[in-house]
Amino acid sequence: MPSLLCYGSYGFVGSLIAREAIDRGLDPILAGRDRDRLREQVDDLGQPGRRFDLEDPAVVAAALADVDCVLNCAGPFSNTADALVEGCLRSGTDYVDITGEIPVIEGIEDRDDAAADAGVTLLPAAAFSAVPMDCLAVHLAERLPDATDLALGVDSFRVPSIGTIRTVLEGADTGGAVRRDGRLESVPTAWRTREIDFGRGERPAVTMPMGDVSTAHYTTGVPNVEVYAVMPQPARLALRSHRYLAPLFESKSVRWALKQVAGVREGPSERARERGSAYIWGEASTDDERVVSRLRTPDPYVVTVDAAVTTARRVLARGVDDGFQTPAGAFxxxxxxELDGVDGYFDESTPNASSPVSPLLR
Ligand SMILES: NC(=O)c1ccc[n+]([C@@H]2O[C@H](COP(=O)([O-])OP(=O)(O)OC[C@H]3O[C@@H](n4cnc5c(N)ncnc54)[C@H](OP(=O)(O)O)[C@@H]3O)[C@@H](O)[C@H]2O)c1
Structure with missing residues (x-):
């Protein structure tokens, strides 16, 4: 059987993914840099483990020599993706991750030629960001093939995992980003607000530098892309304060205190994940035409686990081309x-009409 290695398998999302991969019979090798946490997980799950850090590309390549596909769950991915991608190119191993970080996706896209030469698939963002919006972007582009602009949005705000908070704060250093004329353009964080009807009435959403700014463009070729998220005021304030907050999240005592205050463990509980949901909206437009479609999904963490394991399984089955791939570009x-519990597509049938709401979205 082809072999899957799950790096960062003892993190919050990594451990959910590892369990799901086991349940689906993928027999993953558990991996990461922390000997104690890895040993504890290996003992708990009864899977093989492999400890290595990402300092030396030769060590990474050697650790992947007998591995067919890496599923990287270790974020912030700005600290892990480069080294694992380089290791994969040297060892001929396919690479999948769950990043939502624009610079990481752009960096992996830069390795497209090298990956094609090495016969390796590089498929980042097999997660909540970017699978639903990437697929919705293609759906919209098929409805309006001449589209010049894509606006995509998500309404799913919930208490995120500590790892996600740290990743958002680290990434916030670079501010916001949109795609204009095919190029990434830096903009201030939350620079534009728009009232969006996600199917439950209009809500204010702000531009966010989500990985979908990269994937939706690469998948559809549409030159202008903006991504919006519904964001409560306190979260917007936190984002604007990122410079002062980011270093705090490296501190174990601050992480501990945050967990107590926020009432979360490393991330949302199983009950919260089961009850969670997300609303996805997208608009494709030209100067004189506009189409809108929507999706409803389960909780973002549930979608992430399902999308990541489903993607890894398909890559292992060699069902994906070599080189850089986006989720909807590949599938x-x-x-x-195909993911559990996703409803859609809900299309607005009349361009430029006021938004009819599907009863399914109520
Ligand atoms: N795209 C999406 O929709 C989506 C959805 C959910 C999560 N995510 C992302 O997934 C990532 C993981 O989230 P989480 O909640 O699982 O975080 P977490 O609980 O903090 O886990 C992070 C994992 O990454 C490892 N790691 C971090 N930096 C590393 C490095 N430099 N070298 C080796 N290992 C490293 C950690 O191991 P150590 O303990 O050894 O540091 C740990 O295993 C975050 O970046 C989050 O934003 C994305």
Whole structure:
């Protein structure tokens, strides 16, 4: 059987993914840099473990020599993706991750030629960001093939995992980003607000530098892309304060205190994940035409686990081309509909009409 290695397998999302991969019979090798946490997980799950850090590319390549696919769950990915991608290119191993970080996706896209030469697939963002919006972007582009602009949005705010908070704060250093004329353009964080009807009435959403700014463009070729998220005021304030907050999250005592205050463990509980949901909206437009479609998904963490393991399984089955791939580029717009509990597509039938709301979205 082809072998899957799950790096960062003892993190919050990594451990959910590792368990799901085991349940689906993928027999993953558990991996990471922390000997104690890895040993504890290996004992708990009864899977093989492999400890290595990402300092030396030769060590990484050697650790991956007998591995067919890496599923990288170790974020912030700005600290891990480069080294694992380099290791994969040297060892001929396919690479999948769950990043939502724009610079990471752009960096992996830069390795497209090298990956094609090495016969390796590089498929980042197999997660909540970017699978639903990437698939929705293709769906919209098929509805309006001449589209010049894509606006995508998500309404799913919930208490995130500590790892996600740290990743958002680290990434916030670079501010916001949109795609204009095919190029990434830096903009201030939350620079534009828009009232968006996600199917439950209009809500204010702000531009966010989500990885979908990269993936939606690479998948569809549409030159202008903006991504919005509904964000409560306190979260917007936290983002604007990122410079002062980011170093704090490296401190174990601050992480501990945050967990007590926020009432979360490393991330949302199983009950919260089961009850969670997300609303995805997208608009494709030209100067004189506009189409809108929507999706509803389970909780973002549930989608992430399902999307990551489903993607890894398909890559292991050699069902994906070599080189840089996006989720919907590799699997098409209906990929998201194959994930558990996803409803859609809800299309507005009349361009420029006021938003009819599907009863399913109420
Ligand atoms: N795209 C999406 O929709 C989506 C959804 C959910 C999560 N995520 C992202 O997934 C990542 C993981 O989230 P989480 O909640 O699982 O975080 P977490 O609980 O903090 O886990 C992070 C994992 O990464 C490892 N790690 C971090 N830096 C490393 C480095 N430099 N070298 C080796 N290992 C390293 C950690 O191991 P150590 O303990 O050894 O540091 C740990 O195993 C975050 O970046 C989050 O933003 C993305």
């Amino acid at each position: 098409g717009p209906d990929f998201v509909l």
